[in-house]
Amino acid sequence: MRLSKDKREEFALRYLPLVKYVVNRFYIRETSVITKEDLFNWGVIGLMEAIERYDETRGVKFALYAINRIKGSIRDALRKEDTLTRRQREKFKKITEAISEFDIEDITDEKVANKLGVDVDTYHELLEEISPIVVNSIEELLEEKGQEIPDKGELVEENIIKKEEVESLASGISKLNEREKHILSLYYYEGLTLKQIGKVLGITESRVSQLHTQIILKLRRMMEDV
Numbered sequence: 001m002r003l004s005k006d007k008r009e010e011f012a013l014r015y016l017p018l019v020k021y022v023v024n025r026f027y028i029r030e031t032s033v034i035t036k037e038d039l040f041n042w043g044v045i046g047l048m049e050a051i052e053r054y055d056e057t058r059g060v061k062f063a064l065y066a067i068n069r070i071k072g073s074i075r076d077a078l079r080k081e082d083t084l085t086r087r088q089r090e091k092f093k094k095i096t097e098a099i100s101e102f103d104i105e106d107i108t109d110e111k112v113a114n115k116l117g118v119d120v121d122t123y124h125e126l127l128e129e130i131s132p133i134v135v136n137s138i139e140e141l142l143e144e145k146g147q148e149i150p151d152k153g154e155l156v157e158e159n160i161i162k163k164e165e166v167e168s169l170a171s172g173i174s175k176l177n178e179r180e181k182h183i184l185s186l187y188y189y190e191g192l193t194l195k196q197i198g199k200v201l202g203i204t205e206s207r208v209s210q211l212h213t214q215i216i217l218k219l220r221r222m223m224e225d226v
Helices: 005-014 016-023 036-053 062-081 086-099 109-116 120-130 138-144 167-173 178-189 194-201 205-223
Strands: none
Touching (some): 005 016, 036 062, 086 120, 086 205, 194 205
16 A cells, blocks of 8 residues: 555655665765765655655565665666776776685785785775775675575665575675674664764774775675675
């Protein structure tokens, strides 16, 4: 059963802050042509789609349903914008090829940088530069591999660190170092933004973005054989 007109209008006002919540979980470089305002506008589209499609009889909380629709709307828009240059895509290919040379537990900044023939600082800059190409979240990584996402009635962020629910991903997570596991927990389980995680760890938001990008690339490397 769809929402009534009055309820749709009420939800549009009540749940607009969800768009800001989702937008704050995306990292946008200062030099990017994409702005937070762009993300917000795309997120509002996702919220309105959620309001139009939401069925109260299915027993799923609207806020959880809406957040996933908002994220999906933003990601779809980012893909369509495709502002990345051929040079950036070549860098992405080189980094993924370099990472594929190592077992997941052996992947370090120093080893990958050496494989690429650059210093560690340059490697960090490359990670930040390619971050828009890399899958934005673990649930999207699971979808790429055709894996079942646990408990459709709840956000993946609330479940993803539970090893018993996503075995193939858990085997990769278990091979990450403690800081990487901590970042995943803070981002997907605690719901912190990259900026908030940076404050917890005493590093910059951009550095957290770099680490998150490398974590996803590591897990992709592991799931290639799944």
